[in-house]
Amino acid sequence: MTGVVGALVEAWDELRIHKLRVLLALVGVACAVAAITGVTAAVSMLKQAFQEQTDRGMGRQVTLMVNVYPTGPDSTMTTDMDAVFAQVLDRYSIEYASRQEWTQVPARFPDGTRSLQVTAVDQDYAVINRTVPVQGRWFSDEDVEAFSPTLVVNEAFLTSLGLVDLSTHPTVLLGGEAPVRATVVGVLKNDWPQAEPMAFVLYDQLHRWIGIDGNAGPPGQVTSIASGSAMAMQSFPSMQVWVPTGAASELSDAIQHDVAATVPGWGVDVSPNGDGSDPIGRATKWVGIGVGGFALLLGGLGLVNIALVTVRYRIREIGIRRSFGATSGRVFFGVMLESVVATVVAGLVGVVIAVAIIKNIPIERVFGSQIDDMPPFPVSAALVGMACATAVGALAGIIPATVAVRVKVIDAIRY
Amino acid sequence: MSLLELTEVTRSVRLPDERMLHILQGVTLTVGAGEHVAVVGRSGTGKSTLLNILGLLDAPTTGEYLLEGVPIARLSNRARTRRRGRDFGFVFQQFNLLPGRTALENVTAPLLYAGGRQFWSRRRLAAEMLTRVGLGDRLDTMPEKLSGGEQQRVAIARALVRGPRVILADEPTGALDVETGGEVMDLLDEIASQTGAALVTITHDLAVAARAERQYRLADGVLVPIRLDRDSDWVGDVPTLVADRSAMTERRLPTGTGLGADLGADQGADLGADLDQDLDQDGARA
Incomplete structure (x- = not known):
């Protein structure tokens, strides 16, 4: 219990102290999550607008x-x-x-x-x-x-x-x-x-x-x-x-x-008037996932890059922590968790941005008609975005975490 | 039973050109609970390696290391790491405070790896320890805003906050002026004796080493007991050196060396060099 809480506290401290680095690293991730969530929501609205147009002409499905x-x-x-x-x-x-x-x-x-x-x-x-x-x-x-x-x-x-x-x-x-x-x-x-x-x-x-x-x-x-x-x-x-x-x-x-x-x-x-299938919805959904996934990949690569540089910069600190009794597992987990916590925070920011955009979108101008039954904000998309961000954080954290664990304690302290 | 017991410990590393470098050779050392032991020697003689082995940061190539009677070789890496965090507190020459963190956060850091009450009360424990080293009013100060002596006090508080059985101090006054170094050593001695922790100091400052109950000199990887009598037998301001490699040949440092009471780091190094020469001559004669 204390191990997990301790690792979380440690990770949060790192993020708090290295705000600028974290901010730079996470802009990409936040944008990616905003893209995934926002595009999914927009697709959902587009689909609903299209469906309502169809319904007006041919009746509901x-x-x-x-x-x-x-x-x-x-x-x-x-x-x-x-x-x-x-x-x-x-x-x-x-x-x-x-x-x-x-x-x-x-x-x-x-x-x-x-x-x-x-x-x-x-x-x-x-x-x-x-x-x-x-x-x-x-x-x-x-x-x-x-x-x-x-x-x-x-x-x-x-x-x-x-x-x-x-x-x-x-x-x-x-x-x-x-x-x-x-x-x-x-x-x-x-x-x-x-x-x-x-x-x-x-x-x-x-x-x-x-x-x-x-x-x-x-x-x-x-x-x-x-x-x-x-x-x-x-x-x-x-x-x-x-x-x-x-x-x-x-x-x-x-x-x-x-x-x-x-x-x-x-x-x-x-x-x-139709078979209830939704080919347009499926296509746009995949376009959304593709755009968001690519953005997330770019954000993740940026994160790996900055995390690697940071770990090299922090080698002495890692050595000092090892002298405090930090096990290699704890160091690995801690460094990875920094990345995960950071991306989760970025994911939240991304979701908030997406919500802000979607809620303020000029629907009639964008979709060509009003939407009678406004689809609810896609919570599933937000969750998928968050899950993707967390996964990217974990993957992006593995490389620097491995580097951190391989540092020899004695050399690290003298670094 | 001794707290720490090294028996015929060696430490060798292979150099890039495949030659073996023997850093420690047949080191035998025992440290009891609450004892203060000092090891002096020139740079590159293996002092830090010895300290790293004692602190479980490194392992002997051969020989046996018993921690409270338990052979370290039998412990897993994880168990060794846990014992290092629980039983040892490190004080480094360059303080090694974590950048970007306040004094309080630095002292809190080791408690993040503790369990139970120590973990959950970490801020209170850290604040108490900082108060104990005289920095109760500097809790939220960043290390770079503190003087060298204050930074070392923070480092000492950090080393002691988990209540270690052994404090390993690697040149604790090396980056401080003599007066501040003396104050830091006073504090270290005082807190070590109050907490009952053993104190192993590595230094090339004889004045610092003389504070210990037992002194050793490390030369070419060989650990030799010496005696630096701080109070009774000084030549000028230089402590009396009693070295014993085999026949405990007693010698007094040459008079007129010009070394005063303010034995700084460089002076200490010079003195270490003198010591080496003297003892080598003794060895040759023996």
């Missing part, structure tokens, strides 16, 4: 897209697809799902009536696709039963209304022959700079108030793909379901089988 489509010109849909979808969700205990439908609806803007692209979704769409309004809110339970439709629009829509915010509770008339006044409750960021006005509406409200051809009609009933003027407006039943990554493949097959059985003559396609 793993989202299954269930599409029902006609297999011939005479295909007739007589099935209540809403009921089929509801059964599927209930059967497989799927928590998040959203029916989807796309249509064009006439909308009265101050500069005239325009055809507005409307996407009908359920409330869960926002969860599945990480949809967060920049103003206002997403759809709530009350909106489902509201007596007029509510809309979540993009910024281009708001601009077309001649508005910049929702403070005036804007409304807009939607539909052709029997228009309905819809209230804008939320605004989403434009997908791209020159985006056209678009709006989200709740699936049930689309059918209740607007209809898939711009006129009110019963929800979930798509009668025929060849029904005159409505054809161009018409889309086919589809649904997004967010399922656990491990069960995606199995659920995909099961849902495809179950839905197909209910719509004979129609095709059913269930496709995942």
Whole structure:
């Protein structure tokens, strides 16, 4: 016990006394640990930013897209697809799902009536696709039963209304022959700079108030793909379901089988938005480890160099300590421990630097978008960095420690 | 039983040209607990080698060394190192204080290799020892800010802080002026006698050697008992030399050597040279 504590005290004293030397030796190690930890954290953030971008476009991992489509010109849909979808969700205990439908609806803007692209979704769409309004809110339970439709629009829509915010509770008339006044409750960021006005509406409200051809009609009933003027407006039943990554493949097959059985003559396609693998994350992780490892190697070499010079400078002191009863093991351990203690301290400094940088990074400027679910600071990366620093310290300490042990006591005292 | 016992100890080293250099030849020496023994001799006669062997820093080539009756040759390196730390305290000519450390930290250093209470109370023990050598008010002073005498006091405190059985002093006054050297030796004698530690002093200063109860002269690796009587039989300020190689031929140093009471290091070396010449002549006559 006293041996270990004594060696630690001795090592700390050495570091305290030779502050400048230690500082010089450890700048490299601290930078290396900061690089390992910081790059790992940055990679984690980059990965999250990329994932969130992907999620916004294609849904979270793993989202299954269930599409029902006609297999011939005479295909007739007589099935209540809403009921089929509801059964599927209930059967497989799927928590998040959203029916989807796309249509064009006439909308009265101050500069005239325009055809507005409307996407009908359920409330869960926002969860599945990480949809967060920049103003206002997403759809709530009350909106489902509201007596007029509510809309979540993009910024281009708001601009077309001649508005910049929702403070005036804007409304807009939607539909052709029997228009309905819809209230804008939320605004989403434009997908791209020159985006056209678009709006989200709740699936049930689309059918209740607007209809898939711009006129009110019963929800979930798509009668025929060849029904005159409505054809161009018409889309086919589809649904997004967010399922656990491990069960995606199995659920995909099961849902495809179950839905197909209910719509004979129609095709059913269930496709995942990914397999849950993370090739970019893996690649960037290895890049991070490579950069950090190389920096650590350079830092370690600097440390060995300075430690060797220092041991030669301290030969007499080592001899004196041997006269006090320091065993060769203790001298070896002591010199090595100096290096280890130094690198551990440097590692801590490196981690602090990495934390400071990561916490103050301008995320939107660096990653191109905000990160909704900021990944926690990678403690594992900090621990790996610390472990690497300690290992480098031990390795860098072995050479000078060996030199120190091989010093002849008598010669050392006279050195 | 003697504390230290060397019997017919030799120490030889092989030179680069393959010749053997015999540093010590058939050295026999016993040191009892609490005794003060001095070894005088010219530079290069093997004094430090003898001290290194006594202090377990070096090992004899042949012969036997018993430490409290235990043959050193039977101890492992680790055991020897532990006994060196526990039983021996070293005082060096150049003080050998650890650079960059205060007086207190220097005296604390040997206690880092001790165990139990000594380890955990190291700062208190070191402070007490420094106070004992008169440096209680200089605990946090760096060695380079201390005078030579004060530095040697720190070195003495460091040598004594673990309560060694033997103090090995290698030219303890060699780097000090005569007056300061005398004070340092007074302190060393006093503390050694108080703690009951044996004191083996290696010096070429006869005045320092004369303080010991027993004196030896080392010449060409051969240890010869001599007697330097400090109080009773001085010629001028020079102590009486009684040398005995075989027949204990007694001689008095030539009068008018010009050596005064202030026997500095250089003067001591000169005196050592005189001694060697005298004793060699004795040997030739014998």
